[in-house]
Amino acid sequence: MNYRVLTWGFWSVLFGTLLLIPQIFGVFNADILVGFGITALFAVSLNMLALSGLFSFGHALFYGVGAYTTGLALSYIADFPIIPALLLGGIVSALFALLLSPLLVRISGIYFTMLTIAFNELAYGISMKFREITGGESGLSIYSVPSLNVPGLGTFDMGDKFSFYYFALAIVVVCIGIMWFVTKTPFGDIMLGIRNNQDRVAYLGFWVPGSKTTIIVISAFFAGIAGSLLILWINVVSPQSCLHLVNVSIKTFLAILVGGLGTFTGPFIGVGVILLFGELIQNYGRMAELIIWWITIFYLLFAAKIAPWGIMGIFTSLKTKISAWLRHAGASQQVSIIPE
Amino acid sequence: MNINLALFIAQSLNGLGYGMLLFLVASGLTLIYGMMGLLNLSHAFFFMLGAYFCATFLNIFDNFWITLLLAPLVVGLLGMLAERFLLRNLENNPLGYIGQILPTLGIALLILTSVSIFWARSLWIETPDILRGFVSIGGLNYPIYRFFIIGLSVVILIAMMFLIYRTRLGLVIRAAVSDTEIVSSLGVNISLVFSVVFGISTWMAGVAGVALTPIFFVNAGFAYQWALESFVVVIIGGLGSLPGAFVVALLFGELHAFGIQFFPKLAPILMFVIMVLVLSFKPLGLFGKRG
Numbered sequence: 001m002n003y004r005v006l007t008w009g010f011w012s013v014l015f016g017t018l019l020l021i022p023q024i025f026g027v028f029n030a031d032i033l034v035g036f037g038i039t040a041l042f043a044v045s046l047n048m049l050a051l052s053g054l055f056s057f058g059h060a061l062f063y064g065v066g067a068y069t070t071g072l073a074l075s076y077i078a079d080f081p082i083i084p085a086l087l088l089g090g091i092v093s094a095l096f097a098l099l100l101s102p103l104l105v106r107i108s109g110i111y112f113t114m115l116t117i118a119f120n121e122l123a124y125g126i127s128m129k130f131r132e133i134t135g136g137e138s139g140l141s142i143y144s145v146p147s148l149n150v151p152g153l154g155t156f157d158m159g160d161k162f163s164f165y166y167f168a169l170a171i172v173v174v175c176i177g178i179m180w181f182v183t184k185t186p187f188g189d190i191m192l193g194i195r196n197n198q199d200r201v202a203y204l205g206f207w208v209p210g211s212k213t214t215i216i217v218i219s220a221f222f223a224g225i226a227g228s229l230l231i232l233w234i235n236v237v238s239p240q241s242c243l244h245l246v247n248v249s250i251k252t253f254l255a256i257l258v259g260g261l262g263t264f265t266g267p268f269i270g271v272g273v274i275l276l277f278g279e280l281i282q283n284y285g286r287m288a289e290l291i292i293w294w295i296t297i298f299y300l301l302f303a304a305k306i307a308p309w310g311i312m313g314i315f316t317s318l319k320t321k322i323s324a325w326l327r328h329a330g331a332s333q334q335v336s337i338i339p340e
Numbered sequence: 341m342n343i344n345l346a347l348f349i350a351q352s353l354n355g356l357g358y359g360m361l362l363f364l365v366a367s368g369l370t371l372i373y374g375m376m377g378l379l380n381l382s383h384a385f386f387f388m389l390g391a392y393f394c395a396t397f398l399n400i401f402d403n404f405w406i407t408l409l410l411a412p413l414v415v416g417l418l419g420m421l422a423e424r425f426l427l428r429n430l431e432n433n434p435l436g437y438i439g440q441i442l443p444t445l446g447i448a449l450l451i452l453t454s455v456s457i458f459w460a461r462s463l464w465i466e467t468p469d470i471l472r473g474f475v476s477i478g479g480l481n482y483p484i485y486r487f488f489i490i491g492l493s494v495v496i497l498i499a500m501m502f503l504i505y506r507t508r509l510g511l512v513i514r515a516a517v518s519d520t521e522i523v524s525s526l527g528v529n530i531s532l533v534f535s536v537v538f539g540i541s542t543w544m545a546g547v548a549g550v551a552l553t554p555i556f557f558v559n560a561g562f563a564y565q566w567a568l569e570s571f572v573v574v575i576i577g578g579l580g581s582l583p584g585a586f587v588v589a590l591l592f593g594e595l596h597a598f599g600i601q602f603f604p605k606l607a608p609i610l611m612f613v614i615m616v617l618v619l620s621f622k623p624l625g626l627f628g629k630r631g
Contacts, residue, residue: 055438103620110379110437111623114575118615121568125609246564250445257442261435290453297446300439301429308434 015173022165030165036275037172038229043252043259043267044176045222050253050261051183052215053195054104055113057249058120062093062220064127064243066227069093071140071237072133082146082158086171086228093224097217104216105209108198120245127239139238142231158232168229175222182218183264191215195262254296260312269311346480351597357486359593360493364548366570366577366585367500368541374517374580375537378430379441382422382448384567386542389451390415390549391558392459404468412546419542420535422447427538428531448567452560467554489551496547497586503540504582513537517580572611576618578628588626 022030046059066089073085100119107115127134134140145158148167156163182188190211193201202208231237242248251274259270281288307314369383393411401407426447433439467485474481504510512533515523524530549558556562573592577584592611599607618625 103616106620107623110441111619113437113441115616115619118572118612118619122609122612122616125612129605129609246445246449250442253438254442257435257438261438286453286457290450290457293446293450293453297426297443297450300443300446301426305432305434308439 018169019166022162027161027165031161032279034165034168034233036271037168038226038233039252039255039275040268040271041172041175041229042223042226043255043271044179044264045219045226046252047256047264047267048179048182048191048215048219048222050256051195051264052191052212053198054108054212054215055253056116057113057245057253058116058118059219059223059252060243060245060248061116061120061123062097062223063227063230063248064123064237064239065096066090066093066224067231067237067242068127068134068140068227069224070228071142071231074142074146075140080146082148082167082232085146086225086232089228090221090224093227094217094221097220098213101213101216105212116249117245120243120249124239124243124245127243135238137239139236139241140231141236143235145232145235164233168233171225171229175225179218179222180264187211187214256310258299258310260310260315262309263312263316266310266312273311349477349480350482351601352594353482353486353490355594355597356590357489357493357593358596359590360490360497361548361552362566362569362573362593363586363589364493364496364544365566366573366589367582368544369570370574370577370580370582370585371513371517371537371541373574375513375520376427376534377440377520378427378444379437379579380427381441381444381567381571382451383541383545384570385448385451385563386415386419387545387549387566387570388455388558388560388563389418390546391553392455392549393546394550394553395459395465398465404471408547408550411550412543415546415549416539416543419545420539423535423538428534452563456560465553485554489555492547492551496544500540500544509533509536569611572615576615576625578625581625581627584625584627 018033021033042059042063045062046056049056049059069092070085070089073080073088104112104115128136131137145164148156148158148163150156156167158164158167183191190201190206193204193206194208194211194215198208201211227237227242230242234241240247252271255270255274256267257270258273259268260266277292281292309316365384365387369380372378372380372383390411393414394407397407397410398404401410427444430440430443471485471488473484475484475487476482502510504513512523512528516528516530516533520530523533552558569592573588574585577586577588595607595610599610603610
């Protein structure tokens with residue numbers, strides 16, 4: 001069978017299932033899926049940086065900025081529509097990224113990672129201390145989510161979980177689609193080039209700091225959108241839930257690592273696995289948490305040597321082997337997304 | 341004595357004590373990075389472990405001095421075990437430095453979770469009888485225990501300087517900081533040296549943990565804050581640089597003491613502002629030499 005038909009078939013079945021989930025499994029389960037979608041959008045935006053070899057441990061900064069911007073806009077401006085509020089979160093996040101990127105693009109490797117940690121902690125400290133604006137430790141709440149007004153279709157109440165599911169689904173799918181498209185353009189190739197050999201990209205005549213800035217800004221924009229969706233979904237954000245270094249930034253990075261670093265689909269799988277695991281162990285208390293950390297350590301110490309590119313890496317190497325076997329090990333096309 | 345001057349001296353002594361303890365934690369971190377190229381995020385959590393073992397041993401023996409001796413030893417032993425069985429496998433990780441930082445963070449969270457399971461959530465112990473009370477210097481009443489902390493840190497600092505600059509082991513450690521491969525090719529059992537350095541580093545963190553318990557409430561958030569602070573100290577001082585860690589730790593101790601009094605809102609943020617500036621314009625740190 002044609003490989004292309006299979007792929008499109010898979011995506012349309014998946015999308016159809018997503019559309020039908022509230023009808024089949026009920027609104028409560030659909031609501032869990034909204035949480036998954038928001039985390040996945042955030043993880044994919046973080047993965048945009050990881051795809052370019054910029055390993056950020058402070059991406060929660062942009063997530064939090066998006067959430068707080070939308071929250072502040074909705075609480076201080078009366079009758080602020082929902083789509084501009086969402087875009088505002090993304091744009092302010094992108095502006096923050098633009099402001100910080102002159103410092104971020106100067107350095108690479110472990111120093112980049114540490115600088116992102118510093119920025120994240122700076123944002124966390126500010127949100128904790130300036131409680132007149134951010135609400136401090138208890139966070140920021142919005143009391144009413146504006147309704148969505150679609151010309152020709154009518155007005156939808158976004159406080160209703162059922163309509164919010166479709167709203168969030170649309171936003172997440174569109175955002176991830178745009179990011180997927182960006183990685184497929186020539187600019188996506190520059191991203192890969194910066195990851196593999198940044199000097200060679202510079203010799204080819206590309207302006208590396210400019211490209212890096214663009215990547216950081218795009219990534220921050222979508223992280224901001226994810227943050228905005230978060231506050232529209234749960235109506236309250238606190239530094240703990242959207243700006244925390246370990247709980248947000250590093251755990252999401254871990255999810256990407258589990259799903260497969262350097263692949264576009266990896267983050268979905270990683271976030272899915274981690275959230276599913278979290279739901280499974282929820283009732284077993286802190287002992288289960290202890291076991292989780294043992295598993296994490298052993299995965300990172302031992303399994304990461306065998307399968308460094310996570311679940312997607314295993315999947316891809318299996319796919320390569322199976323397709324080679326199907327073509328009688330002859331002229332198999334080498335499918336490789338594993339970086340050097 | 342002038343009341344303002346007395347306050348100033350008291351605060352700077354507070355800052356000195358805090359800075360010395362911070363150095364006890366940060367020095368281990370910077371030594372481990374210098375030798376093994378490993379940014380060990382779990383280091384400050386061994387420090388917290390020291391504080392919790394202190395409470396346990398105090399319950400068993402009811403004697404502060406035995407506790408001060410035993411608790412850091414147990415912590416050092418645990419550190420050596422962690423290095424021997426877990427962190428040693430980090431070499432040649434295909435994920436590069438990401439694959440090195442995340443497992444140490446995993447160990448940090450493992451310690452954090454274990455502590456919240458096996459011990460109480462928050463911890464405070466009483467100052468031992470001999471060290472209770474105040475000394476009076478020219479009208480300023482200052483707690484003896486804080487002097488004891490400063491003295492203890494100075495003794496450990498001198499012992500460490502002696503170890504590093506006057507003994508054969510210190511020679512090997514200094515050589516390993518500058519080039520591990522050459523040292524191992526000279527017939528030195530480098531993995532044993534790694535274990536010993538890891539043990540000493542975690543032992544010092546344990547001492548700091550025990551010494552701190554009588555004057556602070558110790559809990560999970562506290563260890564997290566210390567982990568960040570020692571991490572920032574090491575980065576600003578320069579990764580792998582002991583003098584850098586010393587200077588910056590004392591600086592941050594004073595910043596902490598005076599910051600709380602004069603600008604409580606900005607003090608915790610200021611630390612990260614300095615970190616951002618140093619990383620942006622001098623990524624190797626103020627005293628760092630090599631990358």
